[in-house]
Amino acid sequence: MLLSAGAAWAAEERDIQLENLAGQKINPYSPENATAIVFVFVSADCPACNAYAPELHRLKEEFETNGIPIRLVYPNPDETSKSIRQHAKDFGLDLEEFRDPTHALVKSAGARVTPEAAVYVPKRGFVYCGRIDNRFARLGVSRTEITEQDLREVLNDLLEGKPIKRKRARGVGCTIPDAR
Numbered sequence: 001m002l003l004s005a006g007a008a009w010a011a012e013e014r015d016i017q018l019e020n021l022a023g024q025k026i027n028p029y030s031p032e033n034a035t036a037i038v039f040v041f042v043s044a045d046c047p048a049c050n051a052y053a054p055e056l057h058r059l060k061e062e063f064e065t066n067g068i069p070i071r072l073v074y075p076n077p078d079e080t081s082k083s084i085r086q087h088a089k090d091f092g093l094d095l096e097e098f099r100d101p102t103h104a105l106v107k108s109a110g111a112r113v114t115p116e117a118a119v120y121v122p123k124r125g126f127v128y129c130g131r132i133d134n135r136f137a138r139l140g141v142s143r144t145e146i147t148e149q150d151l152r153e154v155l156n157d158l159l160e161g162k163p164i165k166r167k168r169a170r171g172v173g174c175t176i177p178d179a180r
Contacts, residue, residue: 016105018073018098021081028071028098028105029120035067036121036158038151039105040095040132043076043114044087046174048136052115053091055132060095063155070095075114075176077101106176116171117151121158128154130169139172 017025029037040056042049060070072095074084084097100106109118110129119128134148150169157164 016108018100018105021084021097021099023081026098028073029122031069032122033067034069034122036119036127036155038063038068038070038155039073039109039111039118039120040070041073041075041100041106041109041111041114041116041118041176043074043174043176044079044083045076046114048139048173049115050091051135051142052132053093056093056095059132059151059155062152066159068155068158072097073100073105074098075100075103075106075111103176103178110168111171111176113171113173113175115173119151119154119158127158127164128167128169130166131171136172139174 016028018028020026028039038059056070056072064070072088072093074097079087079099081099084099087093088095088097109120109126111118115132116130117128117132118126121127128151130150132149132151133146134143134150135146136142150166154164154166
């Protein structure tokens with residue numbers, strides 16, 4: 001469910017809060033001067049998510065210096081702050097982590113599986129939600145060569161002022177329960 005721009009976004013931005021790992025409620029859409037914010041929905045138990053750890057690090061290095069923070073969002077209510085910290089340590093994920101146990105951001109972005117990325121642009125809303133790339137043909141089956149880098153293409157188009165060609169690309173991974 002990718003929402004359109006306008007007044008609906010103002011309401012969405014006010015209503016949605018995530019939890020940081022200290023248990024505090026925060027506005028996921030800050031800083032407001034960001035070019036875009038990338039939310040990557042992940043789960044510690046999903047092998048597909050864990051396979052993306054090196055790529056997430058590369059995306060951070062490439063795009064955070066251009067005003068595009070990359071954030072991890074854990075939608076599984078059973079994943080605690082402690083287990084999330086351990087997951088990040090185990091896989092070298094040096095990204096900001098948040099919990100979304102009520103699936104407020106999951107629903108707003110339209111995420112269905114982990115890993116899936118959603119790109120939010122201030123004053124425009126979500127412009128993309130879907131796979132990071134075409135690494136997986138289906139769950140448990142990876143391609144020998146990645147030929148489509150969907151997330152990277154969206155971010156490069158944003159930085160170059162080009163229109164976003166693809167708003168959605170079906171992700172392959174572990175289902176987010178109750179994500180509709």
